[in-house]
Amino acid sequence: MENDILLEADHIQMTFPQKGGELHVLDDISLTLRKKEFVCVIGPSGSGKSTLVRILGGLLEPTGGKLVYPDGKEPEPRAVVFQNSNLLPWLHTVDNVALPLLVHGVPKNQALAEAEKWLDLFGLGGFAGEWPNNLSGGMAQRVAIARALIQKPQLLLMDEPLGALDAMTREQISLELMAFRERIDATVLMVTHSISEALLLSDRILIYSGRPARIIDEMKVPFPRPRKPELRDTLEFINMSKIVRKKIFERESES
Numbered sequence: 230m231e232n233d234i235l236l237e238a239d240h241i242q243m244t245f246p247q248k249g250g251e252l253h254v255l256d257d258i259s260l261t262l263r264k265k266e267f268v269c270v271i272g273p274s275g276s277g278k279s280t281l282v283r284i285l286g287g288l289l290e291p292t293g294g295k296l297v298y299p300d301g302k303e304p305e306p307r308a309v310v311f312q313n314s315n316l317l318p319w320l321h322t323v324d325n326v327a328l329p330l331l332v333h334g335v336p337k338n339q340a341l342a343e344a345e346k347w348l349d350l351f352g353l354g355g356f357a358g359e360w361p362n363n364l365s366g367g368m369a370q371r372v373a374i375a376r377a378l379i380q381k382p383q384l385l386l387m388d389e390p391l392g393a394l395d396a397m398t399r400e401q402i403s404l405e406l407m408a409f410r411e412r413i414d415a416t417v418l419m420v421t422h423s424i425s426e427a428l429l430l431s432d433r434i435l436i437y438s439g440r441p442a443r444i445i446d447e448m449k450v451p452f453p454r455p456r457k458p459e460l461r462d463t464l465e466f467i468n469m470s471k472i473v474r475k476k477i478f479e480r481e482s483e484s
């Protein structure tokens with residue numbers, strides 16, 4: 230029987246050395262990511278969400294616990310999108326998007342054609358030859374997401390990818406992501422501060438405590454797919470938002 234679990238975090242702990250002691254950031258994080266599922270993580274600032282993303286992305290070794298891969302192999306490739314686009318300023322937009330393919334030996338013509346396709350999908354076809362510094366924040370972040378998606382990641386990690394954007398751009402891109410959800414096979418874990426973003430995009434929401442962090446609650450998002458933007462105006466959606474908000478703030482007032 231094929232296993233539908235991509236990755237398990239098994240009692241992950243993270244402690245950073247600090248002047249005069251240690252900073253205990255992740256207390257005991259266990260979670261399961263199923264294949265093709267979209268999970269959002271919501272929690273207070275400084276609670277170690279970015280640290281968890283780096284651990285799941287294989288960029289940081291935890292000080293305790295382990296990652297388990299039930300298939301016996303690590304998800305490949307893993308792509309990470311950060312809050313800042315981190316585009317290379319000396320490469321044109323299209324070359325930034327093509328870069329992961331070039332690094333993996335894809336012929337240049339093919340990589341560029343693929344990159345242009347992804348830029349088109351994000352409505353940025355006209356900006357292929359632009360320098361990253363001439364793009365708006367929203368455009369740069371779309372380019373960063375395109376650069377991640379072009380790799381056809383098995384695991385896509387997004388760390389507050391829309392966090393630095395104004396509210397309208399943020400809403401627009403979250404609708405684009407919702408549409409993309411139906412087209413990609415990746416398992417996605419996204420950190421966000423927005424309850425409506427989490428409800429619109431994800432299958433499951435993990436609620437994180439303050440530092441040292443634990444996952445204190447988990448909610449299934451019951452809305453069927455494909456989802457439409459109008460979902461946000463429904464009573465069910467508004468009621469779910471209230472429930473999530475209550476879970477977050479009840480916990481905060483306890484701690």
Ligand SMILES: Nc1ncnc2c1ncn2[C@@H]1O[C@H](COP(=O)(O)OP(=O)(O)O)[C@@H](O)[C@H]1O
Pocket residue numbers: 245246252254273274275276277278279280281
């Ligand atoms: N490499 C590091 N060395 C020391 N402290 C770190 C390091 N990375 C993160 N931290 C600290 O860990 C805490 C959690 O950080 P972070 O994971 O960025 O939280 P969040 O993303 O939830 O805001 C912060 O206090 C931060 O300063």
Ligand SMILES: [Mg+2]
Pocket residue numbers: 278279280388389
């Ligand atoms: Mg962070």
